[in-house]
Amino acid sequence: MPRILLIDDDQGLGEPLAAYVARFGLDLTQAFxxxxxxxxxxxxxxxxxxxxxxxxxxxxxALCRAIRAESDLPLVMLTARGEVMDRVVGLELGADDYLPKPFEPRELVARLQTVLRRRGPAGADGRLRFEGLLIDPVTRGVQRQGAAVELTSNEFDLLLLLAREPGKVFTRDDILNHLRGHEAELFTRAVDIVVSRLRKKLEPVDAIKTMRNAGYALALRPERSAGSHA
Incomplete structure (x- = not known):
């Protein structure tokens, strides 16, 4: 059962929310x-x-920034303000999703289920393994056929986005919203530039597939992590 930590000083939130999400197979506990x-x-x-x-x-x-300095744990942010800039700032700091208060518990469950699925084909150590490619979300390290590859922050974030859901097609807008928030929507050509540079760095591994008039997808097959069983 996935374990969820709620960090919220609302004394009346954790217990009823824990009872609700348990119906969907989630174990929630609260830190105040x-x-x-x-x-x-x-x-x-x-x-x-x-x-x-x-x-x-x-x-x-600040808490999101502190957690991101240590791990790639999926994060959902809550706020009572619901301002667009709060959402943009949270996503830029590394949050995976954002939900304004008051929220419907069922929507929160759906958001949690989505971010948990995004972890993709990670092994027990959290690293993502594909044919010729190893991605470590915690250290933000990448190895191509056993050799370390130096990526910029945007290049790594793009690769990680694709790798968490291999085969899924992401539009340019999807990618921009993930990398920089809604303020960057006018700069869709920037995605093509990042993809081109990333492809060159990952050669000879043919990792990213272009879907004409649609977007980009990871074209690699996940490998079983060490110690996994069929």
Whole structure:
């Protein structure tokens, strides 16, 4: 059962939400302060975390940044403000999704299920393995046929987006929204430039497929991680 950590100082939220998400096979527990949340994330295994923006000690953006400095754990951010800029900032800091308060519990479950699926074909160590390619979301390292490849932040984020759902076609707008937020929607040609540079760095591995008038997809077959069983 996937374990979810809710970091929110609302004393009345965690217990009823935990009871609700349990109906969908999710085990939710609550930390009331960022310091407690960070301690638990370091000491225990969780599959995703939900962060409130309005928190004591530090806000949810600072907390998101602190978590991203240590792990690639799927993150969903909550805020009562619901401002577009909050959403953009949260996504730029590395949040996987964003939900304004008040929210419908069923929508939160759907968002959690989506970010959990995005982890893709990761092994027990969290790394993504494909034919000729190894991606480590935590260290943000990439190996091509056993050799390290130096990628820019945008190049790595694009590769990770495609690798989490191999074969899925992402439009240019999908990719821009993931990389930079809605403010970048006018710069769709930038995606083609990043893809071109990434392809060149990954040669001779033919990793990215162009779908005419549609977008891009990862063209590699996932490998079984060491220790996996058929």
């Amino acid at each position: 302060r960022p310091s407690e949340g960070l301690r638990r994330l370091r000491a225990e295994h969780f599959d995703a975390a939900i962060l409130d923006v309005m928190l004591p000690e530090m806000d949810g953006f």
